Amino acid sequence: MNRLRAFLLCAGLAGCASRDAADLILVNGNVYTMDSAQPRAQAIAVDGEWIVAVGSNAEIRRYAGAGTRTVDLDGAHVFPGFNDAHVHIQATGALLTGANLLDVHQAGLFVERIKGAAARLPAGSWITRGDWGAYEQWAAGSAGGPAGGRSAGRFTPSRDLIDSVTPEHPVFVRSFDGAMYLANARALEAAGIDARTRAPQGGTIERDGAGRPTGILRGAAVSLVERVIPPIPFDQRLAQVRAVLQEAREGGVTTIQDLTTAEQLQAYRELQRRGELTARILLRPSLDNVVHTAGLGLTQGFGDHWLRFIGYKAWVDGIMGNSSAMFFRPYDHDPANKGLVRPIMLPEARPGAAMSMTESQKYTDFGVGNLERLLNLAVPTALTPHVHAIGDKGVRLLLDIYERVLTERGLVDSDHRWRVIHAQVVHPNDMRRFGQLRLVAEVNPYHVSDDMRWMEERIGAERSKGAYAFRDLKNAGAVLIFGSDSPGTNAARYYLSPVYGLYAAVTRQTLKGEPAEGWFPAQRLTMEEAIEAYTKTSAWASFEEGIKGTLSVGKLADIAVFDTDLMDVGRSQPARLLEARTLYTVVGGRVVFQRGR
Ligand SMILES: [Zn+2]
Numbered sequence: 001m002n003r004l005r006a007f008l009l010c011a012g013l014a015g016c017a018s019r020d021a022a023d024l025i026l027v028n029g030n031v032y033t034m035d036s037a038q039p040r041a042q043a044i045a046v047d048g049e050w051i052v053a054v055g056s057n058a059e060i061r062r063y064a065g066a067g068t069r070t071v072d073l074d075g076a077h078v079f080p081g082f083n084d085a086h087v088h089i090q091a092t093g094a095l096l097t098g099a100n101l102l103d104v105h106q107a108g109l110f111v112e113r114i115k116g117a118a119a120r121l122p123a124g125s126w127i128t129r130g131d132w133g134a135y136e137q138w139a140a141g142s143a144g145g146p147a148g149g150r151s152a153g154r155f156t157p158s159r160d161l162i163d164s165v166t167p168e169h170p171v172f173v174r175s176f177d178g179a180m181y182l183a184n185a186r187a188l189e190a191a192g193i194d195a196r197t198r199a200p201q202g203g204t205i206e207r208d209g210a211g212r213p214t215g216i217l218r219g220a221a222v223s224l225v226e227r228v229i230p231p232i233p234f235d236q237r238l239a240q241v242r243a244v245l246q247e248a249r250e251g252g253v254t255t256i257q258d259l260t261t262a263e264q265l266q267a268y269r270e271l272q273r274r275g276e277l278t279a280r281i282l283l284r285p286s287l288d289n290v291v292h293t294a295g296l297g298l299t300q301g302f303g304d305h306w307l308r309f310i311g312y313k314a315w316v317d318g319i320m321g322n323s324s325a326m327f328f329r330p331y332d333h334d335p336a337n338k339g340l341v342r343p344i345m346l347p348e349a350r351p352g353a354a355m356s357m358t359e360s361q362k363y364t365d366f367g368v369g370n371l372e373r374l375l376n377l378a379v380p381t382a383l384t385p386h387v388h389a390i391g392d393k394g395v396r397l398l399l400d401i402y403e404r405v406l407t408e409r410g411l412v413d414s415d416h417r418w419r420v421i422h423a424q425v426v427h428p429n430d431m432r433r434f435g436q437l438r439l440v441a442e443v444n445p446y447h448v449s450d451d452m453r454w455m456e457e458r459i460g461a462e463r464s465k466g467a468y469a470f471r472d473l474k475n476a477g478a479v480l481i482f483g484s485d486s487p488g489t490n491a492a493r494y495y496l497s498p499v500y501g502l503y504a505a506v507t508r509q510t511l512k513g514e515p516a517e518g519w520f521p522a523q524r525l526t527m528e529e530a531i532e533a534y535t536k537t538s539a540w541a542s543f544e545e546g547i548k549g550t551l552s553v554g555k556l557a558d559i560a561v562f563d564t565d566l567m568d569v570g571r572s573q574p575a576r577l578l579e580a581r582t583l584y585t586v587v588g589g590r591v592v593f594q595r596g597r
Contacts, residue, residue, distance in 0.1 A: 021065020022047050024589055026559070027057045029073035032567055034080050034536045035550035044078070046557040049305070049588040054551055071591070076583050077565045079531065080551050081254025081558030082498040083538040085442050086421065086483025089258045089281070092496070093240025094129055095487045096247065097121065099173060101132035102493055105155040114173070115165040123168035125236055126187075126229050130173030132157070134492060158208075159184045159215030172225050177322060181222050183215045191225040200224065237267040244496070245271075247486075248279040249593035251497030252560030252582040255548065257282040257483065257538070259313045272306050278585075278592040280306050280558070282542050284386050287314035290377045300382040301543055305556060305588070310542045311384040311419065314371060315342040317394030320424060320451055321489035323458060325391030328427070332460050339391050375405050384543075386419040386442065392427040392463065395420065399433045406437060413438070417541055419481075422447075423473060425459065426466045435477020440541045443470060444485035445505040445530070450492045452519040453510065464520065470505060471523040481538040482530070498534050499566070503577040505530040506570050513575055527570030559586040 022045035031041040033054060043060035045053040053060055064070055099117035104110050110132065117127045133155055162171060163185045170186040183191065195212050199205045203221030206214045217225065232240075241264075248256060258264070260283040271277050283303070285293070290312055302309045318324020318340040323331050326339035375385055389398040398420060406412045419440040424447065426434075434441060448468045455464050466472070474480055482501050488494030503511075505525045508518035518524055525533075539549030547556050564580035585593035 020047055020052070020063070021068050022052060022063035023067070024069050024071070024557070024586070024591070025060050025063055026071050026073055026078065026561075026584075026586075027060060029076055029078040029561065030565060031078040031551060032531070033551040034532060035552045037552070041551070044551060044557070044559065046586070046589040049556055051551060051553055051555050051557045053553060069591075071584065073561060073583075077562045077567075078551070079252070079560050079562070079566065080535040080549055081560050081585065081587065082252050082534050083255040083257070083542075083548065084248070084253050084483050084486075084496060084498070084534070085257045085481045085538045085541065086444055086485050087244070087256045087258050087496065088485075088487060089241060089244050089256065090237075090261075090264055091129075092247070092487040093237075093242075093244045095493070096243035097236070097240050099127050099130045099171075100493070101130035101173060102134040102176065104130075104132045107155075107157065107161055110155075110157050111161050111165060114162045114171060118166050118169045121169060121236065122233075125169060125233065127166070127169050127171045128173060128229065131176040132173065134176035156180065156216060157182050159188070159213075170229075172229065179218065181217045181225070183213075183217060183225050185215075187225055188213055188215065190228045192228075193224055197224075231263070234267070234270075237263065238270060241267050241271060242276065244486075245276070245278045247496045249585045250582060251495070251499075252562065252585050253279055253496050253498065254558035254560065254585065254587045255280045255282060255539070255544075256496075257284065257310065257542065260285055265307070268307050277306050278587055278590075280308075280587070282308055282310045282544075284309070284311040284313045287312040287371075287374045287378065287385065287387075290374055290381065290383075293383075294377055294381050298381060298383065300384065305547065308542075308544075309383060311386040312374075312378050313386050313388070313421075314374065315388040316371070316398050317341055317389060317391050319390055319489065320447075320455070320458070325424065326394040326397070327391040327425070327459065327463070328393045328396075329463075331458050333458050339394070341394075342388075372401050372405060375401065376409075379405065379409055379411070384417055384419060386421055388421040390422045390424040392425050392430075392466065395423060395426050396430055399430055399437065402437055402439065403433070412436075417479075417543065419541065420478075423478070424467060425463060426469060426473070428466055431466070431469070431472050431476045433476075434473055439478055440481060441473045441478040442481050442483060442541070443468065443473070443533075444483050444494070445470070445501040446484060446488075446494050447504075448508050448519065449500070449504040449510050450489070450494070452508070467520070468508075469520070469523050470525050474525070474529070479537055479541060480525075480529075480533045481541045482533040483538070497582075499577045499580050501534065502527070502530045502566065502570060503574055505533070506577075507574045511578065527567050527574075530570065531566065557586055557589040559584070561585070 024046040027043040041054045042057045045060050045063035099113050101113055166184050170190050171184040172187045174181045200220045203219035205221050206216035208214050256279050258281055268281050317326035323334055324340045331337050387398050389395045417440055419442045421442045423441040455467055484494050484496050486494045486496045506527050508524050536549040539545050561584040562580050563583050569576040583595050
């Protein structure tokens with residue numbers, strides 16, 4: 001009940017209970033509040049969007065009134081709604097609604113998946129990405145496969161497989177490593193590619209014996225099709241976001257921190273208008289926008305409790321998955337390669353080039369002036385920089401830039417909450433700088449379970465000591481926050497459900513429980529620390545500790561209820577985390593997900 005109405009009703013009635021009736025009360029729960037002032041409770045009362053009381057069943061039942069919905073949790077386990085600090089909403093939605101080919105490396109399944117995507121998407125929409133063949137060598141959850149490289153006789157599809165099942169959908173999907181793309185007849189036609197088309201320099205158009213394109217394109221030929229793919233229709237964008245919101249609800253995730261674009265923001269606004277947002281979305285546009293947005297007065301926290309700007313995103317280097325993260329020394333399995341720098345680092349970067357890897361490939365040494373220039377423009381807006389840095393050299397470059405800008409601006413000891421995203425492989429000499437510069441390390445623990453299978457083969461055991469070194473980062477004084485990095489790398493799917501990240505952080509094992517003692521087990525976190533990084537500190541890092549992160553009076557009623565005591569099994573039998581299921585997800589006092597029991 002609305003507080004004012006409750007007050008008026010009570011004012012006219014003698015003997016009326018002195019407190020407001022709540023709209024929702026949850027009773028008989030095993031509540032972990034993550035609030036040190038009152039760590040455990042049985043029940044919660046919610047009025048409108050807000051938590052108004054946390055306590056024993058008896059205390060909370062006193063908030064029940066005529067209009068109160070009471071949910072008996074029957075001993076289920078209650079946590080603050082999970083706050084996923086790293087989601088690619090558009091890419092996740094595209095994977096959920098389009099063709100997911102990660103585990104596909106033979107013709108039958110390939111055709112089936114493409115056919116499925118065509119059935120889901122309106123006629124005329126493009127079917128893209130796919131990332132086929134990722135598990136050809138790395139079965140999901142396995143402890144590893146043959147060393148590096150590519151297996152002989154790799155699965156190579158052709159348009160003949162799919163033309164008949166995609167008469168109304170242009171298809172342009174790729175292998176997980178981007179080594180080849182497949183276009184169907186509709187896509188080739190849209191791009192004007194036929195038997196007479198010559199491949200551009202640095203590209204190939206594969207042909208059959210009769211000279212007819214098979215649909216396989218490589219290298220520079222890819223852009224012939226890419227440039228004719230239209231922007232995603234708005235309805236398709238909405239469908240993608242809805243699919244992500246569903247996965248979030250089902251996983252107990254109530255806040256998602258996303259890299260965002262203008263088009264995505266319009267989709268979120270539309271879903272907000274329609275009352276369909278079931279997770280709060282925190283926005284971080286690419287840092288190259290600061291040139292314009294600084295002049296608009298767009299500052300830290302702009303927005304509302306559903307959609308809010310929290311930072312600018314930028315990138316220093318590549319990623320581990322395709323060996324493009326920057327290192328001081330070459331990759332062990334690729335002695336000519338020390339990784340790549342992203343174009344946003346370069347003075348000649350174009351707006352919008354931030355995500356692109358292709359233009360930077362020629363650089364191994366470069367000036368870092370552009371990122372520093374953009375960071376300086378961002379400082380007066382107080383919108384926090386959130387910068388991706390993965391290899392030991394990439395991390396060093398970023399720490400050097402952060403140190404210069406923070407020092408010159410006199411901000412080192414301020415409450416700035418600047419973030420290093422991923423901080424995946426940190427040089428031992430740089431660890432302490434996270435504390436000295438008071439930085440947030442936004443990490444994705446599930447990378448441990450996934451990447452450990454090949455990390456040592458690529459960078460060796462010595463460098464691996466600084467990989468996903470969560471304990472060392474914490475000891476150094478970094479504030480750790482967790483995100484899923486959904487939809488994962490182009491070689492593995494990462495889910496929004498927090499149980500995967502929690503499992504990885506406390507076990508440092510693959511999903512199959514290998515190695516038994518954990519990979520560099522000294523870096524394991526406790527379950528308490530892991531849940532905190534996924535709730536309390538991820539709220540703090542977005543300057544939202546006043547309204548989120550713990551189940552406390554005066555905070556938003558964002559609540560996740562599980563059938564499993566995550567805290568307890570995380571300590572005693574962490575494999576059970578992977579079977580934990582969300583029973584309820586509450587966002588702003590509204591039950592947005594309820595599993596039939
Ligand atoms: Zn990411």
